[in-house]
Amino acid sequence: MTPSYYVPRGGLPGQDELTTDRAVFTDAYAVLPRRTMTDIVTSYLPFWENTRLWVLARPLSGFAETFSQYLVEVARGGGSERPEADPDAEAVLFVVDGALRLTIDGTAHDLAPGGYAYLPPGAEWTLRNRRARPARFHWIRKAYQRVDGIDVPGAFVTNEDDVEPIAMPDTDGRWTTTRFVDVDDLRHDMHVNIVTLAPGASIPFPETHVMEHGLYVLAGKAMYLLNRDWVEVEAGDFMWLRAFCPQACYAGGSGPFRYLLYKDVNRHVPLRPLGR
Template sequence: MSYAFPPGGLPDQLQSPEGTAVFTEAYAVLPAITQRDIVTSFLPGWQNTRVWILARPLTGFAETFSQYAVEVEPEGGSATPEPDVHAQAVIFVASGTARLTLGQDFYDLRAGSYVYIPPSAVWTFWNTSDQPCRFHWIRKRYEPGEGTSVPDALVTHETDVPAISMPGCNDTWATQRFLEPLDLDYDFHVNIVNFLPGGRIPFAETHVMEHGLYVLQGTADYLLNKDWVSVGPGDFIWLRAFCPQACIATGDEPFRYLLYKDVNRHAKL
């Protein structure tokens, strides 16, 4: 498996500044070429670490989550990684290795590792190798619901989570669901969606869920509102609620993306 990540660096001076990045009232596309050194930030409490902040709550746009791509150099990391006691998170490792502690337990993470971290969890993250560790970090404030409780932490690997085919698609469209879909304790999901070449979402989905969509592998033509956009590895798509969306996988390899969506709670009135 390969998992895309921001390329960093800086394009050559001969590169045309005209690109395919777009921000509209319904969606945004941040192509991989825009995810360069000059747009990184550093985080309080983290050492030898830089971050691309790809999404954060914006009033009138997507309001429920933030999404980071984090690069931790050797001996880097944090003993106090999360400043918001109400925040829950998913971490997905794109490359390298790291040591994660959750309470009294520790885990050695590698590319493809998936972690759900509940709110108020005590955790640390350190790169103990001699190579950078790169991971995707999605954060959301937990919303209690009637009859629900805070979920337990989860550490797994994508090879341990089967891809479930969608009905009537001849196995060309499948989703790896890391968090139990019918468990209402969860108020968000982060899945990996998989398409074989030619596979597609055969209708324009229009729904209340917000999305952060990071392309891990492959290429596709993606319908966003009324526009078709070509996307590939490392491109990030940010969708507000009710933005119509569909895709057709192109190329000769699977098209795969990491997908955030908010679920399982009443609409605020």
């Protein structure tokens, strides 16, 4: 059974609440606590009806440059027949609440919570909420980096329920990764996985690597090392890490600590700005 996922509901903090929060933006990482995802920071997109979104990440020169991530809320009857304006953009959709009808190249797919879809650049797709209650999903976008002699991956749809988590070595299953794409499939230049740590489990060393990361906490809480700082995070928080930012964590609380993880993979390091 697919676990539940935290989703924001909007609104505004009360006038009697403290302004102080855990939000921080540094030259190595950013943390957007769930309390920051209020009505006044929502955005809207062309050709999307009855839809609003929180922009969690966008390319910024000198910071994280490869991806954008939206948390999208679609009301009854909402969606789009023209969702993507960039023909070079690939995408992953991950549903965290409600139900959506995704149509890819004329084939319809009904997505429930845990639903995952990969959409290659140039895919013909539409998305609709045909239910009474709102639906919410993550939309992660990246400019696909083509390689001569390697095919562009095809679209596919699955659900977290249908993917067996892989235990990390020497952890007795207390740290697992749900991988929706094979790591040796070089057609893919980004991975969007789910990382799960049991209460008390840890990432016991500072990971430091070239990948940029977006981490949305789906459930639980933890102490997370970001560069030199230990930061307390909980379900609904978003962490944004530039390349080489050290990271580690200790999971706390009574239930698993789980996050949706983006990272760029499987391509040479560009030696000049992309497109030149």
